[in-house]
Amino acid sequence: MIQEASWRDARVAAAQPWNVLPSEKKELSLCADRTVFENIYALVELPTYATSAMDGYAVAGSSPWKIVGEIKAGKPMESVLSDGTAVKIATGGVIPEGTYGVLRWENATVVGEILTGEVAHNQEIRPAGLESEKGALLAPKGTVLNPGLIGLLAAAGHDTIYVVTKPRVKIILLGDEIQLDGIPSNGLVRDALGPQLPAWLHRMGVEVIEIKYVSDELELVVDAIRIALVDSDIVITTGGTADGPRDHVHAAISALGGELVVDRVKVRPGHPMLLASVAGKPLLGLPGNPQSAIVALLSLGQPMINSLLGHVGSALNSVITGDDLDAPDGFTRLVLGNMVDGWFEMGEHLGSAMLRGLANSSGFAVVEKSVEEGEIVAWLPLP
16 A cells, blocks of 8 residues: 555556456447457458559550450459450459559540550559558557547458456445535535546546445445445545545445555645555545546546556656646646647636636646746646
8 A cells, every 4th residue: 555655656556456357249330439358450451352542444464455344343353354455443443363553544545445545563553451461460459449440440350349348337425515406505515526527437438337425424435335346346435535524435445344555645636535445346535626536536546447448558748838837845736727739728716626627628737846837747638
């Protein structure tokens, strides 16, 4: 367990203890944004056949040629193309055996059935395997599938693939002061995390299967976590991670025989975040303040989720700040803002309990020491 971890050490620790979830077989068209479970290879050459790159004429031998037919895409010629002959061919049409090259239609001269023009050997022919050989690695294990990659795998012969099962998440909202709907009254505050967390988590590749409100009573918190662990892969709590008289997450973890992986992180906002292993499953404790909670979700939750999905780790990008940025001594500060013309521009309303800065930003500048305008900082994008 790491207590009061540096922000970067905490992220490394959050990714370590978890095994990749099992796989499921899915139709390729349903796999956008899913994670590849095992290496995927080309089942055929791409292109599978030698094809024409242009509309024109496939010719054999030298000019002139007699036009003896036409090849349409998807209907290859069964016989060999004889010297002195040509066939019309559409883009993507299979090149007949015996072809010397393809003469573009706009460069061709046709009088009756006689074709003349100049053509080089193999001109406008896409050979089989030009893009990929059969057996080439197209999608390494851990790759997140985008639409273009799905198209590539389809062209390479795949109908179904194995992807990592989406982690199932249950969220437990803690706090006696929370009002779940309507206009807040009598000192209560509207829950701002329950409505937004599922969307952030969906973008991280997980499925939220339940959101439950629980009062700040230790027995209730213990029971809620115990029940949530039965049929979920991840449990996320909000609030209750500090040391106040109504903060029970640490005690609940202990009561359930869990072990802390990270307990508090030297970052502002979000310091009282935690990550634990309970019954072999991750429990992510988010602070109750909204901006602090999202900092914790990205700081500990994202590396943990990536580990469960088998994602390959990647370094954060660097950006140039357009503002002077301060960091508390010994702490990392995550500053909300946007990229404007390639520069980081700090947002407004950045208090840990505030939401407008989060609503109008696209990510965080990672400030590990005080910097001035024009210096380089790391960039942590929101999902």
